[in-house]
Amino acid sequence: MNKNSIYGLTIEQLTEWLGQHGYKPYRASQVWNYLYRERVTAFTEMTDIKADCIELLTENFTIQTLREHVKQEASDGTVKFLFKLNDGNLIETVLMRHKYGLSVCVTTQVGCNIGCSFCASGLLTKTRDLSSGEIVEQIMNVQHHLDAVGEGEKVSHIVVMGIGEPFDNFENMIDFLKIMIDQKGLAIGSRHITVSTSGIVNKMYEFADVNIPVNLALSLHAPNNELRTKIMKINRAFPVEKLMDAINYYIEKTNRRITIEYILLKDVNDHVEEAVELAALFQDKKKKTYISLIPYNPVDEHSQYQRSDQESVLAFYDTLKKNGINCKIRQEHGTDIDAACGQLRSKQIKKDKNQSIKS
Ligand code: SAH
Ligand code: SF4
DSSP, X not given: OOOEEGGGSOHHHHHHHHHHTTOOHHHHHHHHIIIIIIOOSSGGGOTTSXXXXXXXXXXXXXXXXXXXXEEEEOXXXXXXXXXXXXXXXXXXXXXXXXXXEEEEEOXXXXXXXXXXXXXXXXXXXXXXXXXXXXXXXXXXXXXHHHHHHTSOOOEEEEXXXXXXXXXXXXXXXXXXXXXXHOTTTTOOOGGGEEEEESOOHHHHHHHHHHOOOOEEEEEXXXXXXXXXXHHOGGGGTSOHHHHHHHHHHHHHHHOOOEEEEEEEBTTTTOSHHHHHHHHHHTGGGGGGEEEEEEEOOOOGGGTTOOBOOHHHHHHHHHHHHHTTOOEEXXXXXXXXXXXXTTHHHHHHHHHHHHHHHHO
16 A cells, blocks of 8 residues: 655644544644654654554554655755655755745646746656645655754745646645644744746636635746747746736735746846836736746756846846836855756756666
């Protein structure tokens, strides 16, 4: 039997499951305390829990499904992990250091089917969705790494911006968020969590309705349909005007700000004209939007795209500012390791393949 990860259960789900097996609700709190506060790595370390309950948990769940395959550390403290899943697939997780805390970028799918033309993750089509447990375990593995370093550091922020489209794995992603913000677990502040989507419009509405108070980011990358369709084929299904309707709904429903992500691609979408067009698009939502300008991480297989030069980046930024738009140029992390989303994974897969051909 392929056992599920214990980390995939919300406290309500675990309480219900234990209840069905005759255990009182406080048992679930106890188990969670061991998982998220004591941070044990084996059921047998849950010493206050009765042997029959430990046996039941061991029979039905695993406590470790991810194995560390590669770990790269950059000079700025960024750590990139490649984890091997039970079925042998590789996923990527990144720990970043900021002035305000430690953030972790998590993966939600093995590969991605959206296939944006600039992205390394889209090079390998989706094999499968990650379970909620596999997403939670990425955070726990990073936290265990920090615990082992022994300086008492804690993951304080999460960005759902690794490999995959989180809104294409909606239910598991929502359970993951519930587990992360639960006061009985890691209790990560919901305002410290950001989920990024390429713009699956129907799910944007659903996300607004679910109303878990985490931040939403939308990968727009172009201010009009012609340009956006060229770089993101998903724009054919969900064009800019549909995205704007969904943004309006999200703002109205949640009263929260939404982040608009915009990768600057040299001579493609980085002209002042596009900045003017972008500013016009958000003119009536200045207070509720925030534009994050992202320096492009070049990907070998997408050599048609280069990073914008500094002059164009600043001109773009200034144009937005002059038009009263909230914006920032995103700080980069781990530039001396394979920093682009999905890049380490695709390189490692090639390397592993070559090795197996040789041996
Ligand atoms: N699938 C989701 C979340 C994962 S990608 C999405 O597309 O939003 C997270 C962010 O990284 C997106 O804004 C994406 O456009 C950006 N990204 C992808 N490849 C990149 C690259 N090579 N350089 C810089 N940003 C990249
Ligand atoms: Fe998928 Fe996001 Fe990469 Fe597009 S940018 S291919 S949606 S991971």
